[in-house]
Amino acid sequence: MFESLSQRLQGVFGRLRGHGVLRAEDVDQALREVRIALLEADVELGVVKAFVARVRERAVGEDVLASLTPAQTVIKIVHDELVRLLGGETAGLRYGDAPAAVVLVGLQGSGKTTAAGKLAHLMQRQGRHPLLVAADLVRPAAVEQLRLTGERVGVPVLMPVPGETAVAVARRAREEARRLGRDTFIVDTAGRLQIDDALMDEAAAVVGAVSAAEVLLVVDAMTGQESVRVARGFGGRVALTGIVLTKMDGDARGGAALSLREATGLPVKLVGTGERPDALEPFHPDRMASRILGMGDVLTLIERTQAVVDQDAARALQEKAMKDGLDLEDFLGTLRQVRRMGPLDNLLGMLPGMGALKAARNVEVDEKDIGRLEAIVSSMTPEERRRPEILDASRRRRVARGSGTQVQDVNRLLRQFEGMQRMMREVGGLSRRMRRAGAALPPGMPPLPGGLPGAGLNLPGLPGAPPAGAAAEGGGPVRRPHGPKRKKRR
Amino acid sequence: MSETERGRFGLGRLRAALTRTRDALGGRIAEILGGGPVGEERLEALEEVLIAGDVGVAAAMRLVEAVRTARPGGADEARRSLVAAVAQAMGPARPLARADAGPTVWVMVGVNGAGKTTTAGKLAAQAVRDGNRVLLAAADTFRAAAADQLALWAQRSGAGIVRGAPGGDPAAVAFDAARAATARGVDVLIVDTAGRLQTKEPLMAELGKVMRVIGRELPGAPHERLLVLDATVGQNALSQARVFGEAAGVTGVVLAKMDSTARGGAALAVRTDLGLPVRLVGTGEGIDDLGPFDPEDYAEALVGAI
Numbered sequence: 084m085f086e087s088l089s090q091r092l093q094g095v096f097g098r099l100r101g102h103g104v105l106r107a108e109d110v111d112q113a114l115r116e117v118r119i120a121l122l123e124a125d126v127e128l129g130v131v132k133a134f135v136a137r138v139r140e141r142a143v144g145e146d147v148l149a150s151l152t153p154a155q156t157v158i159k160i161v162h163d164e165l166v167r168l169l170g171g172e173t174a175g176l177r178y179g180d181a182p183a184a185v186v187l188v189g190l191q192g193s194g195k196t197t198a199a200g201k202l203a204h205l206m207q208r209q210g211r212h213p214l215l216v217a218a219d220l221v222r223p224a225a226v227e228q229l230r231l232t233g234e235r236v237g238v239p240v241l242m243p244v245p246g247e248t249a250v251a252v253a254r255r256a257r258e259e260a261r262r263l264g265r266d267t268f269i270v271d272t273a274g275r276l277q278i279d280d281a282l283m284d285e286a287a288a289v290v291g292a293v294s295a296a297e298v299l300l301v302v303d304a305m306t307g308q309e310s311v312r313v314a315r316g317f318g319g320r321v322a323l324t325g326i327v328l329t330k331m332d333g334d335a336r337g338g339a340a341l342s343l344r345e346a347t348g349l350p351v352k353l354v355g356t357g358e359r360p361d362a363l364e365p366f367h368p369d370r371m372a373s374r375i376l377g378m379g380d381v382l383t384l385i386e387r388t389q390a391v392v393d394q395d396a397a398r399a400l401q402e403k404a405m406k407d408g409l410d411l412e413d414f415l416g417t418l419r420q421v422r423r424m425g426p427l428d429n430l431l432g433m434l435p436g437m438g439a440l441k442a443a444r445n446v447e448v449d450e451k452d453i454g455r456l457e458a459i460v461s462s463m464t465p466e467e468r469r470r471p472e473i474l475d476a477s478r479r480r481r482v483a484r485g486s487g488t489q490v491q492d493v494n495r496l497l498r499q500f501e502g503m504q505r506m507m508r509e510v511g512g513l514s515r516r517m518r519r520a521g522a523a524l525p526p527g528m529p530p531l532p533g534g535l536p537g538a539g540l541n542l543p544g545l546p547g548a549p550p551a552g553a554a555a556e557g558g559g560p561v562r563r564p565h566g567p568k569r570k571k572r573r
Numbered sequence: 574m575s576e577t578e579r580g581r582f583g584l585g586r587l588r589a590a591l592t593r594t595r596d597a598l599g600g601r602i603a604e605i606l607g608g609g610p611v612g613e614e615r616l617e618a619l620e621e622v623l624i625a626g627d628v629g630v631a632a633a634m635r636l637v638e639a640v641r642t643a644r645p646g647g648a649d650e651a652r653r654s655l656v657a658a659v660a661q662a663m664g665p666a667r668p669l670a671r672a673d674a675g676p677t678v679w680v681m682v683g684v685n686g687a688g689k690t691t692t693a694g695k696l697a698a699q700a701v702r703d704g705n706r707v708l709l710a711a712a713d714t715f716r717a718a719a720a721d722q723l724a725l726w727a728q729r730s731g732a733g734i735v736r737g738a739p740g741g742d743p744a745a746v747a748f749d750a751a752r753a754a755t756a757r758g759v760d761v762l763i764v765d766t767a768g769r770l771q772t773k774e775p776l777m778a779e780l781g782k783v784m785r786v787i788g789r790e791l792p793g794a795p796h797e798r799l800l801v802l803d804a805t806v807g808q809n810a811l812s813q814a815r816v817f818g819e820a821a822g823v824t825g826v827v828l829a830k831m832d833s834t835a836r837g838g839a840a841l842a843v844r845t846d847l848g849l850p851v852r853l854v855g856t857g858e859g860i861d862d863l864g865p866f867d868p869e870d871y872a873e874a875l876v877g878a879i
Binding site: 109111122123124125128178190191192193194197218221222223225227228230231255276277278303305306307308309312313316330332333334336337339358 | 609621624625626627629630675684685686688715717718719721724725726771772801803805806807808809830832833834835838840847858868
C-alpha cells in the first residue's frame with residue numbers, strides 16, 4: 084500500500100546519493116521533496132512539519148555532512164524517524180479479566196462491523212471464545228449484518244431487544260458473556276462524527292457500561308488530513324487504547340497510518356486487509372518502515388506462507404521437489420496457495436529491493452487465469468506435466484486445442500511457470516544470503532526466513548528445516564496460534 | 574434536481590451543515606491573515622489551509638499561485654480571490670440526467686463504506702416526493718444484510734425494491750430490476766451496488782458488466798453513474814475516480830458525509846484533473862440530508878471562515 088510513497092522516497096534518496104559531497108542546500112532540497120511526498124501520501128500536515136523539522140535538525144549537522152557517506156546517514160535518519168513515527172514496537176490487544184470487553188468506535192463507513200467479525204474470528208484462532216454485541220442501532224439492518232457475520236464465523240451475537248438503547252445493550256453484554264461462558268465480548272457501535280456531542284456522550288456511556296479493556300478507533304486507511312482531528316476528537320471523549328486501520332488492501336497512500344501514532348500517542352494495533360474473515364493482521368511498525376523504504380517485509384511474507392501451507396502437503400511437495408523437481412501439477416498447487424496469501428503485487432512488495440524484482444511483475448495471476456491454467460494442464464499428458472521441456476510447437480498446439488485456449492495462452496503458462504520458479508529461487512537465494520549476512524539486517528528481520536513450498540527451502544517447522552526451537556531462537560516465527568503479545572524483536 | 578428541489582432540500586440545510594465545519598476550524602484564516610498587504614508567509618499559510626482540506630499539494634500550490642499573481646490588496650481580497658478560484662474550478666452542478674422515454678436509471682458506485690446505500694435511499698425519497706414512481710435495486714449481493722438495509726430505505730421512502738439471492742450475480746439483479754421498471758411503468762430506477770476497492774480488477778469488471786446489462790435492457794441507461802466519495806477521503810479519491818471512471822463510465826460524484834469536519838477537498842482534483850463534477854452533497858444519515866452541489870458553498874467551507 085505504501086508503493087507510491089516508497090517509490091518517491093527512494094527517488095529522493097537516489098538523488099541524494101548521487102551528490103557525493105552534501106551541502107546543507109542539498110539536504111534542504113531533499114527534505115522539501117520528502118515533505119511533498121509525505122503530504123501526497125495523506126500524512127497530516129502537522130505531523131509532516133514536525134517530522135521534517137526533526138530530520139533537518141539531525142541531518143544538517145557538521146559531522147553528518149562531513150562524514151564519508153553523508154547521503155547514507157541522512158537516509159538512515161529518515162528511516163529511524165519513520166520507524167519512530169510508526170510507533171516502534173508492535174502493540175497487542177490487552178484483555179485483562181474475563182469476560183474482557185473490546186469496543187469498536189469510529190466514523191460512519193470506517194469498517195467497524197466487518198472488523199468486529201474479523202476480530203471475533205481472530206480471537207477464536209487464538210483460542211478465545213468471543214461474543215459479538217450488536218450495539219449499532221442507527222444504521223438500517225446493521226444488527227442483521229452483525230448477526231449474519233457472527234453466523235459466518237461461528238460466534239454468538241447478542242442482539243438488542245426492540246426499543247432498547249445502545250447503552251442498555253452494552254449493560255447486558257457482560258452478564259450475557261458470563262451466561263454463555265464467553266471470555267471476551269466485542270461491541271460494535273454506530274458510526275458517529277466526533278463533533279456530534281450527543282452521540283459522543285453515548286459512546287462514552289457504552290464504553291463505561293462495559294468497563295472496556297480495549298477501545299479501538301476504527302479508521303479507514305484512505306482517510307486524508309482529517310485522520311488526526313477525528314482521532315483527537317474521539318480520544319477526547321473516550322479513553323481510546325488503539326487503532327484499527329481498515330481497507331489497507333487498496334492503493335491508498337496510507338498517510339493515516341503514519342500520522343495517528345505520532346499525533347495521538349495511540350498505537351495502530353490491527354490492520355484490515357480484505358473482506359474475508361481472516362483478513363485482519365497485527366500491525367508491525369518496524370516492518371512497515373522497512374516496506375516504505377523499499378527494504379521489504381519478509382516476516383509478513385513468511386507468516387502468510389505459514390498460515391496457508393498445509394504441513395503434510397508441503398512435506399510431500401518438498402520431498403518430491405528434491406527428488407523429481409517441480410512440475411506443472413505442483414505449479415498449479417503452489418499457485419493456488421500463493422493466491423490464498425493475497426494479491427501477488429502485495430507479496431512482491433514484501434520482498435526487499437522490490438525494484439529489482441519488477442521483472443517478475445509480469446507474472447500476473449488472477450482467479451480467471453487459474454481456471455484456464457487448470458484446463459491447459461489437464462490437456463497435457465502426464466509425461467508433459469513432469470517434463471514441460473518436451474512441449475514443442477506441435478504439442479503446444481494440441482494442448483491449446485484440447486483446452487479450448489490459444490497457443491499464446493499455453494506459451495504464457497509455461498513462461499509464468501518459469502517465472503515462478505525463478506522467483507522462488509530468488510527468494511531461496513535471498514534467504515541463504517540473509518542467513519549468511521546475519522548481523523547486517525535492518526531491524527525486525529529474522530536471520531532465518533523461509534520460502535514458498537516446492538522450492539526446496541527451509542521453512543521452520545517443516546521437514547528438512549531447522550527444528551522449531553532453533554527458529555524461535557533465531558527470531559523466525561514458528562507456526563502457533565497468534566497470541567495477543569508478540570515476542571520482542573531482536 | 575429542479576429549482577424547487579434545490580430550494581426545498583438544498584441551501585438552508587447545506588449551509589447549516591457546512592457552518593458546523595467552518596466553526597470547527599475555529600476561524601483559522603482570521604488568525605493567519607491579519608490586515609495589511611498579503612506577504613509570502615501569509616500566502617503559504619493559505620496553501621496549508623488548502624492542503625489540510627485534502628486539496629493536495631499540487632492543486633493547493635496552483636490555486637495560491639493564481640492568487641499570488643493577482644496581487645491582492647489585503648487578506649480579505651486574497652481570501653475572496655481564492656474562494657472564487659475554487660468555485661470556478663468546481664463549476665455549477667446540473668440536475669441529474671433523465672431518460673427521454675421509459676425509466677430513468679441512476680447507479681451508485683464506490684468503495685466500501687462511502688455511503689452508496691444511504692445516498693440511494695435519500696435519492697429515492699426525493700424522487701418519490703417529486704411525484705415519481707421509484708424502484709430501488711439491491712445489486713449489492715455480497716455484503717451481509719445489504720439488501721435488508723436498502724429494503725428499509727425503500728420502506729421509508731415509498732419506493733419499490735427488487736432484490737436477488739445473497740451471493741448471486743449483481744448483473745442478474747440489475748437485469749431483473751430493469752425489466753421490472755419497464756413492466757411496472759417506473760419513472761426512476763436507482764441501483765445500489767456493492768462497495769469495492771478500485772484495485773480489485775475482477776470486481777471492477779463485474780461493475781462494467783452491470784452497466785452493460787442495464788444498457789442492453791434499457792437503451793441509453795444508466796443515465797447517471799454516480800461515484801460516491803466520502804468527504805474524509807484523501808488523495809486516493811483520484812485513483813478511485815480514475816479507475817471507476819474507466820470501468821463504469823462515471824458521470825458525476827456524490828460528496829457524502831459533508832457534515833463531518835472534512836471539507837471534501839479531494840473532489841477538487843477529481844474535477845480539475847478528470848473533469849468529473851460533483852452533482853450532489855450528502856450531509857447526514859437522515860432521509861432529507863441530500864442536496865445539489867453548490868460551488869460557492871463548497872469553496873467557502875474549504876477556504877474557511879474569516
